[in-house]
Amino acid sequence: MAIKKLDFYLPNDLNASLPPEKRGVRRDHVRMMVLDRTTGEINHDHFFHLSQYLQTGDLVILNNSRTIPAVLHAEWVRSTAQLAPKVEVRLARRRGEGTWEALIVANLVKTGDRLQFSPDLSAMVRAEKENSPLKIIEFTKKGTDLFNMIYALGEPIRYEYIEQPWDLDYYQTVFACHPGSVEMPSAGRAFSWELLFKLKCMNIQLDFIQMHTGLSYLLDDQWHQRPEENEEEYQIAEGTMEKILETKASGKRVIAVGTTVVRALETAAMNGALSGMTNLYIDKHFPLKIADGIITGFHEPKASHLDMLSAFISESLLLNAYDQAIKAGYLWHEFGDMNLII
Incomplete structure (x- = not known):
C-alpha cells in the first residue's frame, strides 16, 4: 500500500500547538503552499491570497459540519x-x-x-x-x-501536540452550522468571512456539504482502523450536486476543501446516493470523478490522508513538496498552515 511509502521525518517543532490567533496571526493569514498537480511546481504564499489561484466560475465546496466537544x-x-x-x-x-x-x-x-x-x-x-x-x-x-x-x-478532543486546552470556538470553522464532527474539519478553518466574500465578488462559486468526522486515533498504536472501518456520515443537497455537474460541464474546476469533502463527493459520484454513510478509501489508484483540486492542511507521516492526496498528484511530487514544506518551516495539523493542490 502507498501508506508504507509516504513516510518522512517531521520535526516536533513543526507541530502547531497554538491556534494561529494565539500566535498573533489571523486565521486567513496562515501560510499556504500551492502545488501544481501536473508539474509539481511549488509556490509559497499566504491563504488570504487564495483567489489568485482560482478562476471565475470555479466552485469551492466546503464542509459545514460543526465540531462537538467530544x-x-x-x-x-x-x-x-x-x-x-x-x-x-x-x-x-x-x-x-x-x-x-x-x-x-x-x-x-x-x-x-x-x-x-x-x-x-x-x-x-x-x-x-x-x-x-x-x-x-x-x-x-x-x-x-x-x-x-x-x-x-464536554471539551474538544486534544492530541499530545496541543500543549494546553483551548475553547471550542478555536475548533470551529466560521461557517460551521450542523453539529456532529468529533474532530474539526480543519481544512476549512483558515477561511474568514472576508475571504469568502472576496471569492464571491470575483464570481468564484461557493457551496457546502456536510460530513461529520469520526475519531481518527484510538490512543493506542496497536489499534489501527482499516479504511472500511472508517465510516462517516455525509449529506449533499440536490442543488449542490446540480451546481457541481454544471461546473464540470462548463469546463470549470471543483475545488474540495478537505479530505472529508473529497470522500463525500466521490462517494456520491460512485453510488448516486446524496446522503448516507461512507467508508470510501481513496488512493493513487482511485479515478477522481468530481474533485479537480483540494485545499487541505499538512498531514503527518503515514497518514491515510496522504494516500488520498496521491490521487491528485504523484507520490514523488507530493513527497518532494512535503520536503520543501519542512525546510520552509510550514506548520502541521489543525492549527497549522495550508496546502492547495490544483
Whole structure:
C-alpha cells in the first residue's frame, strides 16, 4: 500500500500547538503552499491570497459540519457499585439519535456497565465492537437534547501536540452550522468571512456539504482502523450536486476543501446516493470523478490522508513538496498552515 511509502521525518517543532490567533496571526493569514498537480511546481504564499489561484466560475465546496466537544467524563458504574470516580469517554461516531460509538479510556468496561455523566445524563454500554477498543453506548437523551448536554459537559478532543486546552470556538470553522464532527474539519478553518466574500465578488462559486468526522486515533498504536472501518456520515443537497455537474460541464474546476469533502463527493459520484454513510478509501489508484483540486492542511507521516492526496498528484511530487514544506518551516495539523493542490 502507498501508506508504507509516504513516510518522512517531521520535526516536533513543526507541530502547531497554538491556534494561529494565539500566535498573533489571523486565521486567513496562515501560510499556504500551492502545488501544481501536473508539474509539481511549488509556490509559497499566504491563504488570504487564495483567489489568485482560482478562476471565475470555479466552485469551492466546503464542509459545514460543526465540531462537538467530544471528550466527556463519567462515573463508571456496574450494578450498584461505582468502579471508578471518573473515566474519560471519547465519542467516535454517531450511530443513531441517542447511540454512539465511543472510546472509553478505562480497562475492562463491559456490556451492561453504566456511565453517569451528570445527574441528568447517563449512558449504558450496549455492545463491544469486535477487534476494536470502541464500545456502543446508548444515552438517556436523544437528538437536540443530547447535543445540548454534550455541549454543556464536554471539551474538544486534544492530541499530545496541543500543549494546553483551548475553547471550542478555536475548533470551529466560521461557517460551521450542523453539529456532529468529533474532530474539526480543519481544512476549512483558515477561511474568514472576508475571504469568502472576496471569492464571491470575483464570481468564484461557493457551496457546502456536510460530513461529520469520526475519531481518527484510538490512543493506542496497536489499534489501527482499516479504511472500511472508517465510516462517516455525509449529506449533499440536490442543488449542490446540480451546481457541481454544471461546473464540470462548463469546463470549470471543483475545488474540495478537505479530505472529508473529497470522500463525500466521490462517494456520491460512485453510488448516486446524496446522503448516507461512507467508508470510501481513496488512493493513487482511485479515478477522481468530481474533485479537480483540494485545499487541505499538512498531514503527518503515514497518514491515510496522504494516500488520498496521491490521487491528485504523484507520490514523488507530493513527497518532494512535503520536503520543501519542512525546510520552509510550514506548520502541521489543525492549527497549522495550508496546502492547495490544483
